[in-house]
Amino acid sequence: DIQMTQSPSSLSASVGDRVTITCQASQDIRNSLNWYQQKPGRAPKLLIYDASNLETGVPSRFSGSGSGTDFTFTISSLQPEDIATYYCQQYAHIFLTFGPGTRLDLK
Amino acid sequence: QVQLVESGGGVVQPGRSLTLSCAASGFRFSKFAMHWVRQVPGKGLELVALISYDGSKKEYADSVKGRFTISRDNSKNTVYLQMNRLRAEDTAVYYCALGGPDWGQGTLVTVSS
Numbered sequence: 001d002i003q004m005t006q007s008p009s010s011l012s013a014s015v016g017d018r019v020t021i022t023c024q025a026s027q028d029i030r031n032s033l034n035w036y037q038q039k040p041g042r043a044p045k046l047l048i049y050d051a052s053n054l055e056t057g058v059p060s061r062f063s064g065s066g067s068g069t070d071f072t073f074t075i076s077s078l079q080p081e082d083i084a085t086y087y088c089q090q091y092a093h094i095f096l097t098f099g100p101g102t103r104l105d106l107k
Numbered sequence: 108q109v110q111l112v113e114s115g116g117g118v119v120q121p122g123r124s125l126t127l128s129c130a131a132s133g134f135r136f137s138k139f140a141m142h143w144v145r146q147v148p149g150k151g152l153e154l155v156a157l158i159s160y161d162g163s164k165k166e167y168a169d170s171v172k173g174r175f176t177i178s179r180d181n182s183k184n185t186v187y188l189q190m191n192r193l194r195a196e197d198t199a200v201y202y203c204a205l206g207g208p209d210w211g212q213g214t215l216v217t218v219s220s
Contacts, residue, residue, distance in 0.1 A: 034207065044152065046208040055208060087152055091206065095166055096142065098152040 002026050002090050006099035012107040019075040021102045023066075023088035031067045032092035038101075039084045048073065080106065109133040109209040113201065116214030119193055127188040129203030129211055137161075137181040142206065143188045145199040146213075155201070156188060171197075193218045 003026035013019050023033065031051040036044035046055045048064035051071055061076045075082055083106055088099040115127040127143070143155045156167045156177035165177050176189040186203060193216075200213040 038152075043202055043210040043213055049207060089152075094140075094157065096144075096154045096157070096206070098154075101151045 001095050002029060002093050002097050004088055004090055004097050004099040006088055006102050008102060009100065010103040010105070012105055013078050014107045015078055015080060017078045019078050019082075019104065021073045021086055021088075023071040023073065023099050025069045025071075025090055025092075028068050029090045029092035032090055033064070033066070033071050034089045034091065035062075035064050035073045036087045036089060037082075037084045038087065044087060078104075109205060111203045111205065111209060111211035113203050113211045113214040116201065116216045118217045118219060120220050121194060121218055123193055124189070124191045125193060125216060126190065127201055127203075127214060127216070129186045129188075131184045131186070131203075131205070134205070134209075136184040139205055141177075141179060141186040142204040143177060143186075144202045144204050144210075145197075146202070147196075147199045158186065190216070195219065 005024045007022050033051045034046055035048035037047050038044045047058050047062050051066055052064045063074045065072050085101045085103045087101050090097055110132045112130045119125045138160055140157055140159050142157045144152055145155050146152050155171055156175055158165050158177045158179050162179050174192045179186045195218050198218045200215050202213045203211040
C-alpha cells in the first residue's frame with residue numbers, strides 16, 4: 001500500500017492567516033490526490049481533487065498543488081468556518097490511503 | 108444526486124458479528140467500485156474494504172482480513188460489510204463511499220461487553 005504522511009499534525013492560526021499543509025506519498029502517485037475537510041460528527045467533504053482542482057462550490061481561498069510525491073494544500077485567508085481537520089488521500093492505487101490528518105484551530 | 112445511506116450499526120459484544128448495509132441511489136451503481144471506510148472516534152480515516160463494480164475483486168485492510176467480508180447486490184443497489192469476530196478496536200464510525208465527494212453519513216459500531 002502507498003503510505004501518506006502529513007505535516008503538521010496540528011496547527012493554530014488566526015483569522016486572515018495563510019495556512020499551508022503538506023502531504024507526502026511513499027511513491028509516485030502522479031496527481032491522484034484528494035484533499036478533504038472534516039468537521040466533528042460529519043463525513044469528510046471533498047475540497048480538492050486531482051491535486052489542484054477545486055471541487056464545485058468550494059471557496060477559492062482553498063487551493064492545492066504538487067505532483068509525484070509532494071503536495072501542498074493552502075488556505076489563503078483563514079475563516080472561522082475553516083476550523084476542521086484536513087486529510088489528504090491518494091487514489092493512484094486501488095487501495096485508497098489517507099494521510100493522518102492535520103487539525104486546524106484558531107489561535 | 109448521489110445518496111449513500113448506511114444502516115446496521117449498533118452495540119455488539121466482542122466476538123460477535125454484525126452486518127452493515129449501504130443503499131445507493133442517484134448513479135449507475137453497477138458501474139462503480141464501492142468502499143467501506145472507518146474512523147475510530149477522535150482518529151483518522153482508514154479504508155477497510157473495497158469491492159469492484161461487478162464484485163469480482165475485493166480487497167481488505169490487514170486489520171480486518173479474514174474477519175470482514177464485503178459484498179454487493181447490484182439488483183438492489185446495495186453494498187454490505189459483514190463483520191465477524193468483532194474486537195473492541197473495531198469500534199468506529201463506518202462510512203460507505205463511492206469515492207471523491209460521495210460519502211454516506213456513517214453508522215456507529217460499538218464493540219463492548
